[in-house]
Every structure is written in C-alpha cells, then in structure tokens.
Amino acid sequence: MKKYRRNLTVIDAIQWNGQTYGEAKSLFAKAGLPGRSMMNEDRSLIIPALEGPLRVEKGDYIIKEPTGQFTSCKPAFFLEAYEKVKE
Numbered sequence: 001m002k003k004y005r006r007n008l009t010v011i012d013a014i015q016w017n018g019q020t021y022g023e024a025k026s027l028f029a030k031a032g033l034p035g036r037s038m039m040n041e042d043r044s045l046i047i048p049a050l051e052g053p054l055r056v057e058k059g060d061y062i063i064k065e066p067t068g069q070f071t072s073c074k075p076a077f078f079l080e081a082y083e084k085v086k087e
Contacts, residue, residue: 001027004082012064013082015075016056018043024062031068047072 004013014023038046045056050069061078063071
C-alpha cells in the first residue's frame, strides 16, 4: 500500500485496477473492516462508505480518510490533489 499526501495530510490509498483486491482487503482489514468489500463481475468494487456502499470503477483510487471513512476518487483529480510520500 502506498501513502499519499494532500497539503499536510497523509492518507492511505490504492488504485483499483480490477486486480488489486488483496490490497483493498488489506486496507479495509487495517481499518477493522475485514470482508466488507465485494468485487462485481465487471471488476468494479463495492466498498463501505459513510453514505452507504460505494461503487469503485477500474482506475479509481480508494482513499482512507483521516477520519477512518472510505471514499473513492477519479484518477485525474487524485493525481492533481495528492503527491506520493517517499517511504
């Protein structure tokens, strides 16, 4: 899992490509939500979010907010708003 920064906030995020299910499961398990995601036949992913289940399309980023909530972000906005943190 890679880390990214927006302003001074560091978040955990992964890019969903239809094959990163293991990384997604690890992200949710780290937040205490094991087994709360589901992959569809079209390789989209349903994740737990504050407003209810959220569909993540291939290419979207799954973000764990500092509040512990999950959301998704389209790649163009993500790459404009966040920079990768050197580990």
